[in-house]
Amino acid sequence: MCPFALNAQNLKNMEFHNQKITDILLSIAEVSDISIIPDETIEGTASFYFSDGDVENSLSIFLDTYNLHSKKENGTYRISKIKSSVDNESGLVSLKADEIKIEHLIKNLSSLIKKTILYDTLPALSLSVDIENLPPEKVLEICIRKLPDFQLE
Numbered sequence: 001m002c003p004f005a006l007n008a009q010n011l012k013n014m015e016f017h018n019q020k021i022t023d024i025l026l027s028i029a030e031v032s033d034i035s036i037i038p039d040e041t042i043e044g045t046a047s048f049y050f051s052d053g054d055v056e057n058s059l060s061i062f063l064d065t066y067n068l069h070s071k072k073e074n075g076t077y078r079i080s081k082i083k084s085s086v087d088n089e090s091g092l093v094s095l096k097a098d099e100i101k102i103e104h105l106i107k108n109l110s111s112l113i114k115k116t117i118l119y120d121t122l123p124a125l126s127l128s129v130d131i132e133n134l135p136p137e138k139v140l141e142i143c144i145r146k147l148p149d150f151q152l153e
Contacts, residue, residue: 014050041081092133099126
C-alpha cells in the first residue's frame with residue numbers, strides 16, 4: 001500500500017507509452033504538487049493510463065503494477081524497487097526486491113543499518129529477495145550466495 005497522505009488531490013487523465021519510469025513519477029509529482037524522488041534502482045520504461053481520480057490511489061496502483069515501493073521521509077516520497085526496514089531494538093533486517101542488481105541491495109543494506117560495507121567490484125547480477133527479520137550478516141550471505149568467488153569477511 002502506498003503511504004501517501006494527500007488532501008484528496010485529484011489527478012487528470014494521463015497516459016504514458018513506453019516512457020521512462022522516472023519521467024512518469026516526476027510528471028505525477030509535478031501535476032499533483034508533491035515531492036517524489038526516485039532512487040538509483042528505478043530503471044526501465046512503462047506504459048500506464050492514469051484515470052481521473054485521487055492521486056494516492058492512482059500512484060499506489062502504478063507502484064504495485066511495477067513492483068515499486070515508497071517511503072515518506074520529511075514530506076518527500078522516495079520511490080525504490082527495494083523495500084527495506086530494520087528493527088532498531090533487535091537489529092534484524094527485512095528486505096524485499098525483485099530483479100535488483102546486487103550492488104543496489106548492498107548499498108541499501110549499508111544505508112539501512114548505518115554501517116559501511118566495503119566490497120570489490122561486483123558482477124552485474126540481478127537478484128530477487130524476500131527476507132524477513134534476519135541479522136545483516138545473514139542478509140549479506142544470502143545476497144552473495146550466487147557469487148562463488150566472493151566471501152563475507
